[in-house]
Amino acid sequence: MHVPFCRRKCGYCAFYSLPGAAPAQMRAWRERLRREFAEFAAASAPLHSVFLGGGTPTLLPPSELAGLLTDIRAAFTVAAGAEISSEANPETVTPEVADTLAAGGVNRVSLGVQSFQPALRRVLDRAGDPAAAETAVPRLRQAGIHNLGADLINAIPGQTPPLWRDDLRRALGLGIAHLSTYALTREEGARLADSFPPANPELEADLWEIADTETARHGLHRYEVSNFARPGAACRHNQDVWLGAAYLGCGPAACSFDGALRWSNPADLNAWLRDPVPRETDPLPADRRAAEILVFGLRTTAGWTRDLFQERTGFDYLELRGRELHRLQDQGVLAGLPDRVYPTPRGLLLHDHLAIELL
Numbered sequence: 001m002h003v004p005f006c007r008r009k010c011g012y013c014a015f016y017s018l019p020g021a022a023p024a025q026m027r028a029w030r031e032r033l034r035r036e037f038a039e040f041a042a043a044s045a046p047l048h049s050v051f052l053g054g055g056t057p058t059l060l061p062p063s064e065l066a067g068l069l070t071d072i073r074a075a076f077t078v079a080a081g082a083e084i085s086s087e088a089n090p091e092t093v094t095p096e097v098a099d100t101l102a103a104g105g106v107n108r109v110s111l112g113v114q115s116f117q118p119a120l121r122r123v124l125d126r127a128g129d130p131a132a133a134e135t136a137v138p139r140l141r142q143a144g145i146h147n148l149g150a151d152l153i154n155a156i157p158g159q160t161p162p163l164w165r166d167d168l169r170r171a172l173g174l175g176i177a178h179l180s181t182y183a184l185t186r187e188e189g190a191r192l193a194d195s196f197p198p199a200n201p202e203l204e205a206d207l208w209e210i211a212d213t214e215t216a217r218h219g220l221h222r223y224e225v226s227n228f229a230r231p232g233a234a235c236r237h238n239q240d241v242w243l244g245a246a247y248l249g250c251g252p253a254a255c256s257f258d259g260a261l262r263w264s265n266p267a268d269l270n271a272w273l274r275d276p277v278p279r280e281t282d283p284l285p286a287d288r289r290a291a292e293i294l295v296f297g298l299r300t301t302a303g304w305t306r307d308l309f310q311e312r313t314g315f316d317y318l319e320l321r322g323r324e325l326h327r328l329q330d331q332g333v334l335a336g337l338p339d340r341v342y343p344t345p346r347g348l349l350l351h352d353h354l355a356i357e358l359l
């Protein structure tokens with residue numbers, strides 16, 4: 001569920017979100033969301049994962065947040081043991097918000113920290129108190145939510161290896177079970193994109209190595225190009241997306257995949273409020289779609305078994321891209337063929353290269 005509201009627009013951010021939305025806009029969004037749920041609910045399998053992302057889901061007033069969580073359960077069957085995740089801006093996690101999330105069944109929260117360093121936050125134009133995460137974590141635990149994660153950004157201009165190590169240690173010191181960390185990129189549409197210097201691959205490789213070492217010291221391991229988790233704490237929603245499972249995205253700018261067809265909602269609240277929603281479909285031929293899913297799954301350290309890939313796509317990966325896969329294995333980027341295929345540590349660093357070769 002895409003919650004497209006933020007307190008203000010961060011300078012590095014190119015996601016669709018509306019800063020300073022009025023309560024009436026939030027009410028209209030929720031009303032439209034209920035109709036979008038109704039459109040898909042009858043055909044939906046029981047949900048084993050629900051993900052509230054944004055935007056800033058925790059910016060919703062507690063009554064709207066509680067109402068949203070009730071609407072989801074009223075429209076869909078949520079499977080027993082489902083993972084119900086919410087992204088959260090640490091500063092918005094008041095005791096009331098933490099209790100509302102827990103009462104609504106949310107059992108996993110990912111905190112958007114980005115950096116604890118005031119100077120680096122200024123570079124990102126990320127407002128807020130860097131220490132807010134240290135208040136939010138015990139609040140969420142007190143409310144009963146123990147599966148907690150944090151997002152950090154690396155390769156920020158001015159971020160030295162010691163500063164990066166310090167960010168990692170402060171985040172991991174909170175006892176989190178999951179860490180997502182993305183290298184800062186010049187995203188088209190982000191206000192500050194042009195002011196960021198080009199990527200420095202050597203420095204980035206060093207920063208990834210530091211992340212591997214620091215997370216391992218806290219019992220987390222890398223399970224995807226940009227994600228680390230304790231055993232059993234990998235994000236179910238993201239794994240489904242990477243490994244070609246069907247998912248339904250609701251809200252403006254949300255994307256969906258039913259196992260064959262991918263479609264996206266308009267990245268514009270007013271356009272999405274219309275009936276019917278003017279959606280864009282992405283009509284790839286089945287073999288191209290399967291190649292895309294192959295590449296996505298190779299973001300994960302476990303990669304694919306031949307059987308799982310066949311089950312999800314209907315294709316055998318060796319018939320689909322055997323020559324390319326073997327070449328990448330010879331280059332030391334992939335391993336495990338023929339019954340499995342997964343990226344080596346070098347393959348994780350060179351995922352873009354791998355994608356170009358396979359698509």
Ligand code: SF4
Pocket residue numbers: 005006007008009010013014015017054055056089112
């Ligand atoms: S980075 Fe997150 S909080 Fe900042 S504008 Fe983007 S979606 Fe909103």
